[in-house]
Amino acid sequence: MTMLRRTTLLLPLIALAAACGIGSVRAEESYPSKAIRFIVPYPAGGGTDTIARLIGTQLSQRWGQSVVVENKPGASGILGNDAVAKAPGDGYTVLMGITTVVQIPALYKKVPYKLSDLAPVSQIAKSADLVIVPRSLGIPTLQQFVEKARAEPGKFNYGSYGNATSSHLNGERFKQKAGIDITHIPFQGSGPEMAALLGGQITMAFVDATAAYPHLKSDKINVLAITGAQRHPALPQVPTMTEAGYPGLEANGWFGTFLPASTPKPIVDKLGAEIASIVKSPEIHKRLTEMGLIPVGSLPAEFKAQIEKDAVHWKNVVEAAKISLD
Known part of the structure; x- marks a missing residue:
């Protein structure tokens, strides 16, 4: 009798669990059944916003x-990131994030959130910083810039597109690797930074390749090197920082999509596979390339591995440079 009572009491719980399981499977199979939101943690009109709209239209x-x-x-993207990290894990709130x-x-x-609160979906494209000097400086190689900077400590400077951005972190990493004393000058974005470089107001700059792309044929600049693990397709003659003799700047910037970590894996995988397919389509591949980016279109597991690797790299760079925004 005792066993019978226990079984009777358990039956409703078993039925409820089964119903929830069936409901979850059905939700995953019917996904998507309503509008999807792409959260961009930056103002409209920028590169992240443009890419979100390109992918969103195709999706x-x-x-x-x-x-x-x-x-x-x-808050440097924190508000948008946090909104997605705390959103329901149903696949309908997607973050269009960047390296930050x-x-x-x-x-x-x-x-207000942990990195583990976000599930990587797909790395859309990679970017890199170009190391550029005004041509009027008469310096054609990175090694010659280092030699001049060592000979005259404190005379040279470098521009970045903002405090604690990838360009700032890359610049500090370069200073450490090269053993030089150059002053950091932050700008409010790549546009003002590029304008200052073209105007000869700074002696060197780490400029995002997408911002520098329209100026690559200018006779006012010399591109000395590029950060990241590979040469840029549009600049096959420009060496990577590692090839130029300064390793430790192999991490690329990137644009990628995320879902809340509570999202079921089948939904993460379905969205990841679709975005990867979109990125590899001729139309979107061409559009991203024209923006100065290197299209990727990775699946969730590949993007997750990249995230884990990059998190360690940037943590080491930040700690070595003693940079903090608190």
């Missing part, structure tokens, strides 16, 4: 569901 056409791009700028996603935990002591 909408393929899946027959609306994709709405919502800009949530603020993995840099933020090292730069801030207090962050």
Whole structure:
């Protein structure tokens, strides 16, 4: 009788669990069944926003569901990242993130979410910083710049597109590797930084390749090297920092998508596979290339491995340079 009572009491719980399981499977099979939100943690009109709208348009056409791009700028991307980290794990709130996603935990002591609260979906494209000097400086190679900087400590400077950005971190890493004393000058974005470089107001700059792309044929600049693990397709003659003799700057910048970590794996995989397919389509591959980017289109497991590797790299760079935004 006791066993019978226990079984009777358990039956409703078993039925509820089964129903929840069936409901979950059905939700995953029917995904997507409503509009999807792409959260961009930066203002409208920038590169991240442009890429979100490119991918969103294609996703909408393929899946027959609306994709709405919502800009949530603020706190170096933390506001938008946090909104997705705390969103329901149903696949309908997607983060269009950049490299700062993995840099933020090292730069801030207090962050309202953990990196593990976000599930990597697909790395869309890679970017890199170009090391550029005004041609009027008469310096054609990175080694010659280092030699001049060593001979005259404190005379030279380098521009970045903002404090604690990849260009700032790369610049500090370069200073350490080269053993030189050059002053950091931060700008409010790549546009003002590039303008200052073209105007000869700074002696060197780490400029995002997408911002420098329209100026690559200018007779006012010399491109000395590029960060990241490979040469840029548009600049096959420009060596990587490692090839130029300064290893430790192999990490690329990137654009990628994330979902809340609570999202079921089948939904993460389905969205990841679709975005990867979109990125590799001729139209989007061409558009990304024209932006100065290197298209990737990775699957969730590949992007996760890249995230883990990059998180360690940037943490080491930030600690060595003693940079903090708190």
